[in-house]
Amino acid sequence: MNPFSYLEALRLAAPETALAVAALAVLFADLGGMRGESLRHRAILGAGITAVGGAMALLWLGFAPGYGTIAEGVLVTSPLTQLVKAGLVLLTLLVAGLSLDPRFTGHVGEYFSLLLLGTIGMMVLVSTQDLLMLFLALELTSLPLYVLAGFNKRDRASAEAALKYFFFGSVAAAFLLFGFSLLYGVAGSTRLPVIAAAVALKPPDALTLVALVCVVMGFGFKVAAVPFHLWAPDAYEGAPTPAAAFIASGSKVASFAVFGIVLAQGLGPMAGGADWHGFTTGWLPLLAVVALASMLLGNLAAIAQRSVKRLLAYSAIAHAGYLLLGLMALATPANRPAALAAILYYAITYALSTVGAFGIVAVVERATGSDAADGFNGLARRSPALALCLMIFLLSLAGIPPLAGFLGKFYVFVAATRAGDGSLSLFWLVLVAIALSVVSLYYYLKLLKRAYVLPPDGAVPATRPDVMEFVVIGMTAAAVLGLGVFPRALLEPLALAIQQAGF
Amino acid sequence: MTEQTQSYLFLAVLLGVAVAFPLVMLGLARLWATVYSPAKPGPAKAAPYECGLESTGDAWVQLRSGYYLYAIVFLIFDVEALFLLPFAVAFTSLPVGAFVAILVFLLLLVEGLVWAWQKGVLEWN
Numbered sequence: 001m002n003p004f005s006y007l008e009a010l011r012l013a014a015p016e017t018a019l020a021v022a023a024l025a026v027l028f029a030d031l032g033g034m035r036g037e038s039l040r041h042r043a044i045l046g047a048g049i050t051a052v053g054g055a056m057a058l059l060w061l062g063f064a065p066g067y068g069t070i071a072e073g074v075l076v077t078s079p080l081t082q083l084v085k086a087g088l089v090l091l092t093l094l095v096a097g098l099s100l101d102p103r104f105t106g107h108v109g110e111y112f113s114l115l116l117l118g119t120i121g122m123m124v125l126v127s128t129q130d131l132l133m134l135f136l137a138l139e140l141t142s143l144p145l146y147v148l149a150g151f152n153k154r155d156r157a158s159a160e161a162a163l164k165y166f167f168f169g170s171v172a173a174a175f176l177l178f179g180f181s182l183l184y185g186v187a188g189s190t191r192l193p194v195i196a197a198a199v200a201l202k203p204p205d206a207l208t209l210v211a212l213v214c215v216v217m218g219f220g221f222k223v224a225a226v227p228f229h230l231w232a233p234d235a236y237e238g239a240p241t242p243a244a245a246f247i248a249s250g251s252k253v254a255s256f257a258v259f260g261i262v263l264a265q266g267l268g269p270m271a272g273g274a275d276w277h278g279f280t281t282g283w284l285p286l287l288a289v290v291a292l293a294s295m296l297l298g299n300l301a302a303i304a305q306r307s308v309k310r311l312l313a314y315s316a317i318a319h320a321g322y323l324l325l326g327l328m329a330l331a332t333p334a335n336r337p338a339a340l341a342a343i344l345y346y347a348i349t350y351a352l353s354t355v356g357a358f359g360i361v362a363v364v365e366r367a368t369g370s371d372a373a374d375g376f377n378g379l380a381r382r383s384p385a386l387a388l389c390l391m392i393f394l395l396s397l398a399g400i401p402p403l404a405g406f407l408g409k410f411y412v413f414v415a416a417t418r419a420g421d422g423s424l425s426l427f428w429l430v431l432v433a434i435a436l437s438v439v440s441l442y443y444y445l446k447l448l449k450r451a452y453v454l455p456p457d458g459a460v461p462a463t464r465p466d467v468m469e470f471v472v473i474g475m476t477a478a479a480v481l482g483l484g485v486f487p488r489a490l491l492e493p494l495a496l497a498i499q500q501a502g503f
Numbered sequence: 504m505t506e507q508t509q510s511y512l513f514l515a516v517l518l519g520v521a522v523a524f525p526l527v528m529l530g531l532a533r534l535w536a537t538v539y540s541p542a543k544p545g546p547a548k549a550a551p552y553e554c555g556l557e558s559t560g561d562a563w564v565q566l567r568s569g570y571y572l573y574a575i576v577f578l579i580f581d582v583e584a585l586f587l588l589p590f591a592v593a594f595t596s597l598p599v600g601a602f603v604a605i606l607v608f609l610l611l612l613v614e615g616l617v618w619a620w621q622k623g624v625l626e627w628n
Contacts, residue, residue, distance in 0.1 A: 006600025024614060031621050206511075 015057035022053020023116035030109025073129035079497035118144035122254035161238025176218025182211035192266035200269035236313035245358035249351035271331035294321030346408035356476035378456030
């Protein structure tokens with residue numbers, strides 16, 4: 001075995017290091033110099049340091065990307081991982097832009113520090129091929145998210161959100177670890193390619209099936225898929241809005257990326273089949289059931305919601321269902337590059353519109369005091385620009401052309417249709433997904449109707465975003481529209497990176 | 504298939520024994536108590552034991568939960584010692600990179616302590 005090269009490790013993990021330094025700096029800057037300053041000033045300083053750290057990481061990822069492997073796959077960097085990491089850092093910066101009015105806490109430095117640490121976890125998560133490192137990164141992602149969900153200590157709902165998220169998360173992590181340990185028992189190694197070779201040798205037996213179910217449970221929690229979704233509505237509703245945006249965006253992208261990597265590179269040979277009336281053992285039938293349940297429950301439960309954050313949570317569950325459909329397309333090796341590109345395009349554009357939508361919720365919440373859907377009545381008259389952005393986000397989530405959400409769904413559905421080498425084996429799920437997309441249009445339009453058709457209720461105070469919120473909401477709206485009109489701007493780099501990463 | 508079933512059968516037997524063993528013990532103890540020492544509670548016997556003195560007040564007193572913070576800060580040094588011992592043993596044969604790495608680790612722990620100190624965690628009030 002080669003001696004471990006610390007310089008090489010530092011070279012490959014330079015973006016993460018930049019963020020870690022920023023996380024420590026923001027903690028100490030807030031602790032040292034900012035006592036007695038107003039919350040607003042402290043938040044600006046915190047977001048500024050976060051932005052500097054994020055910009056350093058982005059520059060590193062863009063101009064001096066180091067590609068390589070450390071310790072046989074513990075840390076792997078390829079054009080693909082660097083691209084996904086750049087997306088994650090961008091999402092974090094957007095969330096930091098929404099956090100300039102932290103009236104939910106007095107601990108501003110800790111807030112930004114946790115945001116950055118969570119991002120580091122996500123970045124490591126997408127660039128490892130080792131189960132142990134993967135689990136550590138998952139915990140590094142989850143722990144800051146639990147704390148962020150409960151960051152408003154004065155609010156009971158926030159504490160409830162954190163507690164539910166934490167309990168579900170710890171049980172899911174336990175199952176995931178159990179599954180990983182069984183996989184290690186099967187393969188004698190924690191590296192994904194070795195596991196793939198080991199499970200390819202024989203048909204799935206009891207041991208590998210238990211491992212498989214545990215792994216799907218663990219990741220199912222992370223992506224909020226039914227029946228592991230129960231934390232999502234409460235966590236989204238109770239958590240401070242910027243924290244909810246972070247949970248809904250960056251964590252989603254990273255979780256789906258790593259879920260896809262594990263399924264394709266570690267468990268590829270035991271995919272099984274999910275044809276209509278023709279299930280064969282493997283992870284395809286498992287995902288088929290989970291995806292179907294997520295799409296059904298997410299879309300139908302969203303109709304009944306009165307809180308906009310809960311509505312976004314149920315819509316997130318439904319979107320997790322569509323994305324799981326994309327993951328199922330990874331089962332066919334010839335289909336893998338297209339499916340992976342579709343998943344990442346979908347996840348990133350979905351995350352962008354979610355961050356934007358949460359930004360608008362934050363603005364309305366500040367004006368009306370709650371995130372109830374009634375607060376959106378007459379938004380177009382109070383703030384036309386905000387209502388226009390809301391329309392872009394919601395229609396993109398519903399999948400209306402020419403917005404990015406439509407193309408994301410389109411590519412994912414095409415990939416799922418092509419799975420199984422032209423046998424149309426997943427077509428029944430695609431049909432269900434399309435039908436339920438129509439259902440989703442109903443509840444998105446109901447919210448838009450409040451914003452555009454209904455008159456405002458009585459004397460609602462002016463609904464004005466502050467400068468950074470307006471920049472973030474405007475940028476995400478422009479990105480959702482731009483990526484819908486010019487999808488190649490994201491799809492071509494993705495396809496190239498996937499090819500170079502050797503999928 | 505039969506071989507596999509037998510290997511799992513062993514687990515089932517173990518599970519049965521594991522459940523039965525404590526149940527048998529508890530049952531025997533219960534039987535012993537009912538036969539030889541039936542409960543005859545009285546005011547003196549039911550009183551909580553306080554070194555022979557008359558017991559005063561309620562036994563359900565509230566304890567300060569702030570103690571957990573000390574436990575966490577202690578954990579910092581606990582983990583630090585855990586890593587420092589092998590570091591000290593292997594010190595002479597370590598490359599520069601490993602030395603820097605452990606220094607960064609120590610720095611992080613010290614930063615954690617300074618942070619806790621500054622936040623007023625160590626003040627008992």
